[in-house]
Amino acid sequence: MDGILPLWKPKGFTSHDCVSKARGMLKTKKIGHTGTLDPDVEGVLPLCVGKATKIVPFLMDTTKVYEAVVTLGYATDTEDASGTTVETSRLDQQPGMQDINEVLAAFTGEITQTPPMYSAVKVNGKKLYEYAREGKTVERPSRKVYISELHVTSYDASLKDGTYSFGIRAVCSKGTYIRTLCVDIGKALGFPAHMKSLIRTETGDIHKEDCFTFDAVQEAVDQNRAAELLLPLSKGLSHLPSIDVDEETRDMVKHGRVLDEPDDLEADTFTIQHGQEVAAVYQKHPTKPGYIKPVRVF
Template sequence: MNVKIGQMPKEVRMAKKSKPAPFHGLVLLDKPEGITSHDLVGKLRKLLQTKTIGHAGTLDPMATGLMVLLVGDATKFSNYILRGDKAYEAEVSLGRITDTWDRTGETQSTAAVDWSESKIQEICKTMQGELELPLPIFSAVKKDGKKLYEYAREGKEIEEIIRPMNFRELELLSMNAQDFSFRVRLRCEKGGYIRSWAKVFGDRFGCGANLSALRRSFSEPYTIDLAQTFDEFAKDYQAGVKPKALVPLENCLETWPELYIDGRDEKMLMNGAITDSVQRRMQWIDREGMECGRFDLSDRDKLGIKVLSCKSKRILALMVPKDQASYKIARVFRVSHSDMPENAQ
């Protein structure tokens, strides 16, 4: 074989290419403590023998709970699923401040805790709605093209960044006077950091605090009870059984209205054009949805319309608002999708 020095043989290059995804859809996994989100994606890539896998929201190694992984063409849904709300059960420990604002960080200061259950209850009431909170320095948010955690690891101090974060449906679950901790359940919009919430709570209490445990129970519209552990999913997949945690491509974005088309409308759409009849039907879906209260104008940034084939029932495209009167094509799906692994029964 004639190969130039420093050049990988063509046969090896071909072997290293990612295989097509064995199915297209979402996989809902319950992440254990102690591994990164990237680790979990890597395990699924190895199991399915494809690199075409992403996720819709990271969890820190300390955190557990629901992760939505996207396989094959479902990766095209990433931006839309990321916009959804998330809900958590969190434990906050009073009296210790760390550099990461959670229990895994290095201690920066400690303080005596003047324990008061009524004070915890009162502060919880002030920690709901839209809040202006600082971003954790150990986060992937970028400043001047550089991630904040990169500044932190280099020991560089930067000015604190304040961001609006929206928390609601807060419920105080328990309080533990023995270890000066309490547990809450809360829901937040995209961009919310529970570590920021815990840090500011500690500031308001007067002794500092850190996030000592975190479990994601909801990633809109999916709940943790729909998820499987990786081992459970792998066992079903390898046995040829449809895993409980697999969401078919056509069932993704289930809160979006659906439009079924055929004939010329379908042919034109697959060539990147929207016929007048499809545009009129989408406008009717818009009006009907608002009139019956299913969604309102504030939802238009989150909601689009799923277009499916009348004949095959497969998803053809995602439509998103172009303006207040019309829609545009966001994504087109050109291949036939199977919601099942090839070996599944």
């Protein structure tokens, strides 16, 4: 069984929990997830099965789409609703939509983020959340991420107990922390804030509408049609340019051959296809100009 299982991750599960459950349901150990989602988050979590595990790093590197709710009025240590309140400032009136839109515009494009303490980023070989659970705060390396779209999707009609919430949709690069984005948006508006909720609706070319719940997966397993739920490898590599080759070249690719670089090749990394079949991911040879070499062969 080879392909991408487009799972709709439920709340209460870690990404690793989802992998473990899928391994048991599909009766295979060769499954990998394509980007960590916190337990309180639901949404698109593609699971790569069999040979598809070879494309995990490429699928992780795709654009993601999130729908979040920002709550102004208090901040938490985890930057989301599950954490302990660390700062409070009741709102007397809700901010104007023009102010919110101007702030969101300022966070569109390339921005710098500092990962939250409750995250899996490693510092000195130790995950940040491990430091946080010990009550320690360490210096964290900042990173640049890219947000191509950011806009309001919904907003409360009035204040609620001195807080104000509004929904946002963010289209962003790998590595973007939406929790941190929500906190930073709040700061720019002049209030402590946190992320009330989060849903991931797209990972690359895999959308919410493509996904299956665990109940749907179990039903397919019981009916011996689980393989029908899997998407082809090409679905997870559609963000890469593709070069179509003849059958003879496809066979050389399957054997991992270094090939002459095609004319007018602009991309550094791309797929090699024969018809609808993705045979491999190739890249320009790093030490031999004029040649291409395999990165992953399927």
